[in-house]
Amino acid sequence: MRMNELGRTGLQISEFCLGTMTFGTQTPPEDAHTQIDMALDAGINMLDTAEMYPVNPVSAETVGLSERIIGDWVAKSGRRDELLIATKVSGAGNKAVRDGAPVSRATVLEAVDGSLSRLRCDHIDLYQIHWPNRGSYMFRQNWDYDPSGQDRAETAAHMAEVAETLAELVQAGKIRHFGLSNESAWGTMQWLRAAEAHGAPRVASVQNEYSLLCRLYDTDMAELSANEDVGLLAFSPLAAGLLSGKYAGDVTPEGTRRVYNPTLGGRITPRVWEAISAYLALAAEHDLDPVQMALAWAARRPFTASAIFGATSVAQLRRALGAARLDLPPELLAEIDATHRAHPMPY
Numbered sequence: 001m002r003m004n005e006l007g008r009t010g011l012q013i014s015e016f017c018l019g020t021m022t023f024g025t026q027t028p029p030e031d032a033h034t035q036i037d038m039a040l041d042a043g044i045n046m047l048d049t050a051e052m053y054p055v056n057p058v059s060a061e062t063v064g065l066s067e068r069i070i071g072d073w074v075a076k077s078g079r080r081d082e083l084l085i086a087t088k089v090s091g092a093g094n095k096a097v098r099d100g101a102p103v104s105r106a107t108v109l110e111a112v113d114g115s116l117s118r119l120r121c122d123h124i125d126l127y128q129i130h131w132p133n134r135g136s137y138m139f140r141q142n143w144d145y146d147p148s149g150q151d152r153a154e155t156a157a158h159m160a161e162v163a164e165t166l167a168e169l170v171q172a173g174k175i176r177h178f179g180l181s182n183e184s185a186w187g188t189m190q191w192l193r194a195a196e197a198h199g200a201p202r203v204a205s206v207q208n209e210y211s212l213l214c215r216l217y218d219t220d221m222a223e224l225s226a227n228e229d230v231g232l233l234a235f236s237p238l239a240a241g242l243l244s245g246k247y248a249g250d251v252t253p254e255g256t257r258r259v260y261n262p263t264l265g266g267r268i269t270p271r272v273w274e275a276i277s278a279y280l281a282l283a284a285e286h287d288l289d290p291v292q293m294a295l296a297w298a299a300r301r302p303f304t305a306s307a308i309f310g311a312t313s314v315a316q317l318r319r320a321l322g323a324a325r326l327d328l329p330p331e332l333l334a335e336i337d338a339t340h341r342a343h344p345m346p347y
Helices: 030-040 065-079 105-119 152-171 185-198 220-228 272-285 292-301 312-327 330-342
Strands: 003-005 012-015 016-019 046-048 084-089 124-129 175-181 203-209 231-235 304-309
Touching: 003 030, 003 304, 012 016, 012 304, 016 030, 016 312, 030 065, 030 220, 030 312, 065 105, 084 105, 105 124, 105 152, 152 175, 152 185, 152 304, 175 185, 175 231, 185 203, 185 220, 203 220, 220 231, 272 330, 292 304, 292 312, 292 330
Parallel strands: 016 046, 016 304, 046 084, 084 124, 124 175, 175 203, 203 231, 231 304
Antiparallel strands: 003 012
């Protein structure tokens, strides 16, 4: 398994990270524990979760269940020191967690203690803000994103307060490092400034969506990553399963995410099927598994620290792990870029 440095932390993280957002809904605890063991044995050293998980659906009744399942594994496995655990604090609008309260000093303190309790750990390796208080252009909101109503002074005060809180949490040994999610280049730079001004942990990573079908990271965010040593933790590198081919022909196999989320978070559009067909054809022409091709491509981008994938079954995990052994030839990479030009914004 290839390893990459996490920002300027000195930590080495595996180029693939096991996502756990289905632990407790689509993935039962026993299977989840098997997956964690398999991932570790394959060289993956990082798990990503969040206090609001599991999804499909998110509900007040299941909030925290994914962390509890991980915590049960920690308690019985004795392998905590082999693993980096990343989790996230929920923010404004998520009614299932603290009735949708925005991220603040109070919510961060409460959320960290809650996650530590559920995870049965004394520290969190990477603590992330799930989405910014001011809003985000992620999850298809880029089509009508308008930041003109943002209050810069309010944002600066919020970041200062949270940065100071994070510094206290590092001092207390409850968290080690800090990351963002669903963030922009401007927002990330403001957090970097806040960290420097308040002696807080520096942004180590940004967890944004990135795949063959969603390449918003390729411009401003890529430049930020290169110049500020803030790596991408790429989520949905399989585009919620679209790049596996299981939905090809606009079908919905039983037990898949599309059963619970028919649009796959807005990813199902009239344009997406032609793009998917093009990438599946590329994989076939090169005699590659499309899942492994998509994962290897996302993980080897110059700004990627780790590509986060989830699996609802052990069989899916075994298939995905094959990407670690795959090297994509230059001619295929050129064909992927040409396909992207032909299908630049499929959703």
